Amino acid sequence: MPQHEAFKGRWAVAACFFVNGFMVGSWAPQIPLLVARFSLSESVLGLLILLVGVGAVTAMPVCGYLMSRYGSRTVLRVAGLLCAGSLLVVALAPAMAVLSVALIAFGGLIGGMDVSMNANAVAVERRLGRAIMSSSHGFWSLGGFVGAGLGGVLAEEWGYLAHAVAVTAIALPLVAAALPHLIVEEKRAPSAGGRFAGFPKSPGVYLVGLVALMCMIPEGAVLDWAALYLRQEMGASLAVASLAFTAFSGTMALMRFLGDRVRDRLGAVKTMRLSGIIAALGMLGAGISPSPLVATLAFALSGLGVANLVPIAFSAAGNQPGISSAAGMSVATTIGYSGLLAAPSLIGFVAETTGFAPIFIAFAMVLGLISLTSNLMRPADAILSQPAADRKPAISGP
Template identity: 40%
Template sequence: MSLIHPLPHLAQARIATYTLFFICGVLLAAWVSRIPAIKAHLGLETGELGLVLLGGPLGLVSAMPLTGAALARLGSRRVVTAASLACALALPLLAWAPNGWALALALFLFGFFNAAMDISMNAQAVEVERQQGKPIMSSFHALFSLGGLIGAALGGGAAAVGLGPAGFFSLVALGSILWLAWATRVLLPTPPSPPGPLFVWPRGVLLGLGLIVFCTGLGEGAVGDWSAVFMRQELGSSEAVAALAFSAFSVAMVVGRLSGDWLNERFGAVWLGRVGGVLAAAGFGVTLLSSHPQGAMLGFVLVGLGYCTLFPLAFSAAGNTPGISPGLALASVATLGYLGFLVGPPLIGLVAHVSSLRVSFALVALLALLISWMAGLLRPRA
């Protein structure tokens, strides 16, 4: 049973959880924005960098079962406190690595703690949403997306003024720790779950929710890794215009998530999921049928508006699945979501190699329609 707290404490916990999501987005984007500088500093070839970057996904996958077990035993407040502080402290290690092997190890640690922070802050968000008594999960994920935009902008600004990755990462880590020192003190305590398995592979409803987040993660990864390539290769746009495709998608994600809770409360999670899947598929369709960059950009905006609420809806439904602790349920479903992020871009590249990038995007659009068909699983459960 949830622990009930007076409204002022609940309001503080909600703001603190917003802070966690925002910082998680900032930390991740700060690293991504300085990858070219670190590549140049270490003198890594493109192929070498690709191997080094595998450290992050390996850490991420390793964190899943351990985080779910820790959440069941300790509750989300303790786990997210430790994971978020460790994630911030791990960021400067990425710039201090003297060679590729050390960077791979640092990425393993950063990926591990970032994933642990992600799952545990979603578990805390489920508890806050449950006590709030209305849908608010989408707004939490909006802060993550906003943090990503801010982190990327800060990284670009740091590069423009000549601030190296080591100094930039240290400043971001210090600022994050100061915010976390307050936020982690006012989170809601959650009771531990009875002894049980350390990890639950998704079955039944959780498997369906996992497939929804897998298709969503694959689609988001497709836009992140291939939208600029599509704009350049298929439509002949300039490099600057091509880069705007992902920016347009990201802004649409933020705007959509900020309105997602209101739409959820007004129309329900199932309706929102069905519309989201259809809208994402339609966005890919507009992009594929466009002969000009402006039309393709509009398509990527529609894709962002379609995908924006699917992760929050699926995580909220998983965290409220009867008969299993929220932490284990979230870790189980998120594993498939992360798998979509990881395998999606390479699969799209493989399909594009044997056919075309247009065919790859068409297949992703079909998966978006599959999300719409499965949206009934997003219905809230007591």
């Protein structure tokens, strides 16, 4: 493949990451509007939100199988186009039964697009011979920021249906423009006759999936509970408490755009080790913080470390020896996202007894453990360790 086509593929998959994050961010302003539309209690709302996660986790292994047969580009094209209109289907749901199905489909399309775009990003890394996974996740964070920020204004001014129409009008052209330029990955371990070969037998990919889970749960904990921690246990105002996740997500997005260059220079193993240490120090600082300001700064430090953990883990999963990137990615994403379904409620249950400070201290220990497992990320360096004759030369650009 000519280098200019690979370069187009790099930006095409970046656009897919942006759209996926944009759809997730746009879903957030719809949640309180669902409460008003259907007069939902908190428990029923919790179950409806759970359906989104169930749809995502169910779709990921299914898409892994489909990618093993048809490739990530084909699956991403279908999932991307359907995902761009999925929020509109949720907004049009006239009754609870239809809404439940629409939310499962919405989550499934988000998850299917997620696993296929990560697999395609691995293919782009191989073609270019350099890392792009961290900045791709940076585009996801940027999309989520735009979707949530713009969506809050539009939903308040125009209402839930007009907001969903606007989201579709933005997402669909972006996806349509990107999909023709996605690259086709080289098949690595085809199964006989193109049939499903079963789950990977190598334990390495499952260990990487567990590491991804250990990376994602602390990230989700800051999203769900950091503001409440500052508000309830430190007496911060609502405005100050909200800065905790803002600082965390801001430094995380910044480092994700810088992370590929760091990884290309240091390698995946060393980057993972240093990132885990920085994330652990930040989370520990938040847990023992004497004031909201210090806690906010600690969360910002933790965001710098957390930023590259999941992208490196996904890159390692997609480069496992002896299995296809589709199989590796579907295993890692399914394990990672499955844990996130139960984690928020479990954290809330424990916090009622212990408070949030011990929980963040415990997550610091988890992040420290991640730094000790960094050797599992060695497959992510495969794109940099191939002989020059086996890969295309890297080209400039993000």
